[in-house]
Amino acid sequence: MEKLIITAAICGAEVTKESNPNIPYTVEEIGKEAESAYKAGASIIHLHVREDDGTPTQSKERFRVCFEEIKKKCSNVIIQPSTGGAVGMSNEERLQPIFLEPPPEMATLDCGTMNFGGDEIFVNTETAIIYFAKEINNRGIKYELECFDKGMVDTALRLHEKGYIKDPMHFNFVLGVVGGINATPRDLIFLVNSIPKNCTYSVCAIGRHEFPMVTLSIMMGGHARVGFEDNIYLSKGVLAKSNGELVNKVVRLANELGREIANPDEARKILGLK
Ligand code: KMH
Ligand code: ZN
Numbered sequence: 001m002e003k004l005i006i007t008a009a010i011c012g013a014e015v016t017k018e019s020n021p022n023i024p025y026t027v028e029e030i031g032k033e034a035e036s037a038y039k040a041g042a043s044i045i046h047l048h049v050r051e052d053d054g055t056p057t058q059s060k061e062r063f064r065v066c067f068e069e070i071k072k073k074c075s076n077v078i079i080q081p082s083t084g085g086a087v088g089m090s091n092e093e094r095l096q097p098i099f100l101e102p103p104p105e106m107a108t109l110d111c112g113t114m115n116f117g118g119d120e121i122f123v124n125t126e127t128a129i130i131y132f133a134k135e136i137n138n139r140g141i142k143y144e145l146e147c148f149d150k151g152m153v154d155t156a157l158r159l160h161e162k163g164y165i166k167d168p169m170h171f172n173f174v175l176g177v178v179g180g181i182n183a184t185p186r187d188l189i190f191l192v193n194s195i196p197k198n199c200t201y202s203v204c205a206i207g208r209h210e211f212p213m214v215t216l217s218i219m220m221g222g223h224a225r226v227g228f229e230d231n232i233y234l235s236k237g238v239l240a241k242s243n244g245e246l247v248n249k250v251v252r253l254a255n256e257l258g259r260e261i262a263n264p265d266e267a268r269k270i271l272g273l274k
Pocket of ligand 1: 012087108146
């Protein structure tokens with residue numbers, strides 16, 4: 001099996017210090033959390049940024065300083081900014097981090113609209129997905145296809161068929177968001193069986209589902225994403241002190257299952273990054 005790529009989603013746009021005081025907001029905190037994840041074995045940092053008070057932002061300038069801070073501490077790590085941002089943001093607002101110079105190596109591409117967490121609507125119309133894909137392609141950036149449900153996988157495959165989404169395709173299956181697909185082995189296997197064999201994929205899941213679903217992905221040859229964006233607990237009732245602790249747990253699971261961990265350059269090779 002290929003070595004395991006671990007992505008750390010270090011803060012997300014939704015979770016706050018009220019739930020876990022270790023969620024990073026400031027540039028310094030973001031740098032520290034990225035470093036802890038990288039040192040533990042993450043080769044990709046999935047990045048959202050916040051204002052100092054925790055408000056999610058897609059400001060290009062805020063991303064620029066956070067990139068700089070992360071690169072200072074872990075120069076070789078792959079940084080994957082979110083183009084999903086937070087619910088309610090405009091498309092232009094969300095796309096800002098892809099216009100950084102130099103362009104980021106990766107960025108997310110969300111593949112459909114959904115009820116997000118119940119009553120909020122995360123809007124990604126087909127026209128918007130095509131627009132995001134074109135802009136990301138134009139910048140020579142590799143997208144991670146974010147799929148919160150099976151219909152999103154089908155949309156990505158249809159847009160690939162039409163030539164909007166380029167090869168090699170890399171998916172991230174997000175399981176257990178209320179309004180999306182459930183975090184069950186049956187559903188994960190269904191998603192994995194729905195993509196062509198030459199694609200790569202990563203798996204993340206919300207809350208207590210994180211480690212079971214990631215373990216299944218490790219066993220099936222997929223890759224793993226953990227981090228405060230998805231889950232704030234190391235184990236039942238025990239808040240994680242850092243993203244590094246969560247990454248470290250994946251490394252332990254992978255070791256037990258005989259799967260080696262990819263460093264950032266090995267991850268670049270697996271994902272076909274230039
Ligand atoms: N914050 C969610 C509404 C992404 O990073 O592209 C969207 C999200 C997906 O987190
Ligand atoms: Zn995200």
